[in-house]
Amino acid sequence: MRIVVVAGGVGGARFVRGVREEVQRHRPGSTVDVIVNTGDDWWLAGLRIAPDFDSMLYTLSGQNDEERGWGRVGETERVSAELHAYGVAPEWFTLGDLDLGTHIARSAWQRAGATPSDVARRLQERWPLGVTLHPATDEEVDTHVQLAGDSAGEVRELHFQEWWTRYRAALPAARFVQHGIERAVPSPGVLDALLDCDTILIAPSNPVVSIGTVLAVPGMVEALTAEAAPIVGVSPIIGGSSVRGMAEACLSAIGVQTDAAAVARHYGLRRDGGLLDGWLVGLEDATAVDALESEGFAARAVPLWMRDLDTSAALAAEALDLALALRP
Amino acid sequence: MRIVVVAGGVGGARFVRGVREEVQRHRPGSTVDVIVNTGDDWWLAGLRIAPDFDSMLYTLSGQNDEERGWGRVGETERVSAELHAYGVAPEWFTLGDLDLGTHIARSAWQRAGATPSDVARRLQERWPLGVTLHPATDEEVDTHVQLAGDSAGEVRELHFQEWWTRYRAALPAARFVQHGIERAVPSPGVLDALLDCDTILIAPSNPVVSIGTVLAVPGMVEALTAEAAPIVGVSPIIGGSSVRGMAEACLSAIGVQTDAAAVARHYGLRRDGGLLDGWLVGLEDATAVDALESEGFAARAVPLWMRDLDTSAALAAEALDLALALRP
Numbered sequence: 001m002r003i004v005v006v007a008g009g010v011g012g013a014r015f016v017r018g019v020r021e022e023v024q025r026h027r028p029g030s031t032v033d034v035i036v037n038t039g040d041d042w043w044l045a046g047l048r049i050a051p052d053f054d055s056m057l058y059t060l061s062g063q064n065d066e067e068r069g070w071g072r073v074g075e076t077e078r079v080s081a082e083l084h085a086y087g088v089a090p091e092w093f094t095l096g097d098l099d100l101g102t103h104i105a106r107s108a109w110q111r112a113g114a115t116p117s118d119v120a121r122r123l124q125e126r127w128p129l130g131v132t133l134h135p136a137t138d139e140e141v142d143t144h145v146q147l148a149g150d151s152a153g154e155v156r157e158l159h160f161q162e163w164w165t166r167y168r169a170a171l172p173a174a175r176f177v178q179h180g181i182e183r184a185v186p187s188p189g190v191l192d193a194l195l196d197c198d199t200i201l202i203a204p205s206n207p208v209v210s211i212g213t214v215l216a217v218p219g220m221v222e223a224l225t226a227e228a229a230p231i232v233g234v235s236p237i238i239g240g241s242s243v244r245g246m247a248e249a250c251l252s253a254i255g256v257q258t259d260a261a262a263v264a265r266h267y268g269l270r271r272d273g274g275l276l277d278g279w280l281v282g283l284e285d286a287t288a289v290d291a292l293e294s295e296g297f298a299a300r301a302v303p304l305w306m307r308d309l310d311t312s313a314a315l316a317a318e319a320l321d322l323a324l325a326l327r328p
Numbered sequence: 329m330r331i332v333v334v335a336g337g338v339g340g341a342r343f344v345r346g347v348r349e350e351v352q353r354h355r356p357g358s359t360v361d362v363i364v365n366t367g368d369d370w371w372l373a374g375l376r377i378a379p380d381f382d383s384m385l386y387t388l389s390g391q392n393d394e395e396r397g398w399g400r401v402g403e404t405e406r407v408s409a410e411l412h413a414y415g416v417a418p419e420w421f422t423l424g425d426l427d428l429g430t431h432i433a434r435s436a437w438q439r440a441g442a443t444p445s446d447v448a449r450r451l452q453e454r455w456p457l458g459v460t461l462h463p464a465t466d467e468e469v470d471t472h473v474q475l476a477g478d479s480a481g482e483v484r485e486l487h488f489q490e491w492w493t494r495y496r497a498a499l500p501a502a503r504f505v506q507h508g509i510e511r512a513v514p515s516p517g518v519l520d521a522l523l524d525c526d527t528i529l530i531a532p533s534n535p536v537v538s539i540g541t542v543l544a545v546p547g548m549v550e551a552l553t554a555e556a557a558p559i560v561g562v563s564p565i566i567g568g569s570s571v572r573g574m575a576e577a578c579l580s581a582i583g584v585q586t587d588a589a590a591v592a593r594h595y596g597l598r599r600d601g602g603l604l605d606g607w608l609v610g611l612e613d614a615t616a617v618d619a620l621e622s623e624g625f626a627a628r629a630v631p632l633w634m635r636d637l638d639t640s641a642a643l644a645a646e647a648l649d650l651a652l653a654l655r656p
Contacts, residue, residue, distance in 0.1 A: 045432050045436045046432065046439050047432070076404075078425040079426070079429045081429075082428075082429020082432075082433070083429055083432060083433060085454055086429065086430070086454060088432065088433045097404075097406045098410055100432075101413070101414065102410065102414070104373050104375070104407070104410075104432075105410070105416045108373045109416070111374050122414070123414075126414060
């Protein structure tokens with residue numbers, strides 16, 4: 001079985017870990033390719049940082065700090081203290097020493113001509129993950145946030161990372177923009193992975209700034225929906241609040257309710273030109289299933305909380321089961 | 329008194345620390361400007377590294393590792409281990425974590441348009457040194473080593489750092505080259521410092537790959553000798569061997585004996601179109617003084633070993649005394 005997952009960072013990594021586990025347990029011989037959000041990427045102190053990709057890399061290689069929930073285990077911040085003293089890195093963004101090794105390697109390779117896809121391959125040569133990670137696009141289309149201005153005509157814009165990490169998404173966002181997105185195309189690995197794949201899963205990542213930025217790459221939705229493979233999404237909203245992160249602030253900026261069914265409708269029904277064939281909601285949202293089904297979504301209520309490897313694998317199994325049931 | 333010192337890295341830093349000490353003790357109100365060798369600089373893992381400048385910076389700010397003799401005190405190498413694992417930095421070059429902070433800052437500033445002189449200023453804003461360091465030139469003219477080839481016509485060339493650090497200067501060198509040196513000019517701070525200065529000291533640094541690369545900058549010797557300020561050098565050779573480093577390998581490549589008097593003759597007598605007015609040799613080389621004097625050098629035999637701050641300051645006092653005696 002050839003499985004493709006569209007995912008963001010930390011939450012996406014947890015879901016992909018579950019997919020990998022489920023595949024290893026029950027579907028040997030299957031492949032898992034992951035289309036990773038690149039909208040969070042940015043340049044900091046002359047270094048190219050890819051937070052979602054690195055969260056995937058560290059989580060799937062067992063290098064992540066489980067207690068903290070992100071970054072490398074056993075991390076220190078000696079270099080970061082120097083960068084703060086020199087004033088070249090903001091205090092509000094954490095740069096671990098081990099993590100910096102990845103950023104320096106990525107930046108050196110990219111400056112030597114490697115694409116983000118090339119970099120992704122090299123990083124995975126060090127740590128074979130059992131799945132294959134692909135940046136959604138090789139174009140640099142970092143997400144920026146346009147704030148709701150006080151006075152008409154005034155637009156203040158900041159990089160997504162500053163809005164998200166420094167301001168904890170507390171400044172009301174009017175719009176998310178990816179400058180130059182019109183030039184972007186899906187990365188070569190993404191297109192290869194989608195060709196003749198059997199199922200496509202949408203991880204329970206932020207629908208706006210993680211999944212949304214992947215889908216914003218011109219040609220991405222067309223590539224995802226060109227195949228016969230069913231597309232099954234997992235709701236990142238459980239019982240009206242986001243599982244992790246600050247998805248509410250992102251959803252409200254684009255006028256979508258923080259609600260499992262609302263997110264499905266935002267992605268849209270594939271047969272109506274949208275994305276989804278199926279949609280998994282939490283047991284807490286079981287009452288939404290009937291309405292979704294009547295609208296054409298193949299909807300199921302399942303346990304959505306990924307508390308550990310077993311619950312993550314069980315969720316992946318539900319998603320794969322639904323996809324198999326939807327196969328033409 | 330306006331003092332200018334031409335210097336390389338670790339040994340030069342020790343001498344400059346002595347000059348600073350002597351000035352603070354006995355010549356208050358004097359200024360010390362240091363022209364620092366940039367020939368050892370290189371790009372490593374996409375980062376701009378300036379070993380001599382940083383040795384100066386760390387030594388004069390009290391951050392250097394006195395026991396090891398170089399680098400930052402309390403240094404660790406966590407990032408370096410990552411870079412080795414990714415294969416982006418050679419195992420034979422040490423990159424400390426704290427030191428990497430400096431390299432990342434320098435690289436970020438340079439990529440944002442700052443010159444090496446601008447970077448030098450910013451680094452010294454963090455650590456006021458009591459002296460002012462200037463890169464010899466803002467041009468990138470890293471030293472390369474052409475090896476003595478086995479067969480005629482075959483020239484193998486490597487960066488100075490690889491020859492020096494990896495091969496410990498053990499591969500016979502045929503020639504030292506700085507590609508693009510013809511485009512280089514002394515940095516603005518160098519020219520400002522030399523204007524109307526009172527004395528110029530040549531530190532006991534490597535005459536070939538430290539002082540020699542500074543002097544190779546077009547216009548540098550002219551700028552040094554344009555002033556009335558006496559130029560007094562300190563021999564890096566004591567009793568026929570180099571005080572530190574592997575100067576013999578460099579001197580032999582350019583056909584100069586490892587000998588205090590030979591180095592003075594290599595620099596040349598200023599009135600004959602060379603560099604020096606005066607030259608300090610060690611007590612071990614006192615017998616060379618008469619010959620040097622008869623050739624026109626103002627030569628003195630003094631204790632050259634810089635064992636601590638006091639002996640370094642005493643040596644600086646000898647150099648300044650000789651310079652004062654030579655003032656027109």
